[in-house]
Structures are given as structure tokens and as C-alpha cells.
Amino acid sequence: MTKRYRGEFNSVMPPHGHMINTCPEFYFGMLIPEKDPNVVTPGLYLNHSELMAHIYHDDLHWNGMQWTVKPAT
Numbered sequence: 151m152t153k154r155y156r157g158e159f160n161s162v163m164p165p166h167g168h169m170i171n172t173c174p175e176f177y178f179g180m181l182i183p184e185k186d187p188n189v190v191t192p193g194l195y196l197n198h199s200e201l202m203a204h205i206y207h208d209d210l211h212w213n214g215m216q217w218t219v220k221p222a223t
Contacts (some may be wrong), residue, residue: 174212192216 179191179201187198193216196204204210209220 177210177217194218 177191179189179194181198182188182190189196189198189201196219201210204219210217211220212218
């Protein structure tokens with residue numbers, strides 16, 4: 151995160167919509183253990199089963215700013 155903050159944003163607050171704690175090379179999420187475990191990542195909140203299904207169906211992708219799920223077609 152520090153490397154991206156310095157290198158990509160010149161140590162200045164990034165433009166609206168950019169998340170500095172995400173990157174295309176590595177999916178980052180926090181597991182919140184509850185009755186149904188939830189995974190929270192910047193801009194995306196899914197339960198554990200939904201996340202696994204999106205990964206399996208190749209629906210999880212990087213949109214240039216953060217990880218997102220492709221809209222259902």
C-alpha cells in the first residue's frame with residue numbers, strides 16, 4: 151500500500167474512486183466470521199459462498215481501480 155501511495159499517487163491522496171489498498175496482482179479481502187462468513191474488500195461485500203462461486207465462474211475481475219464482480223447477463 152505504501153509503495154502504491156508513493157509510486158502511483160506521488161504521496162498525494164488518490165482521485166475519488168481509487169483504492170490504494172487494492173491491486174490487480176493480489177486479491178485482498180477481510181473475512182468476517184459470523185453466522186454466515188462474509189468477505190469484505192474495498193467496494194465489494196460478499197458472503198463466502200458467493201465469493202467462491204464468482205471465483206469458480208471467473209466473474210471476479212479487476213476493473214482498473216478495484217476488484218469487482220461482473221454483472222449477471
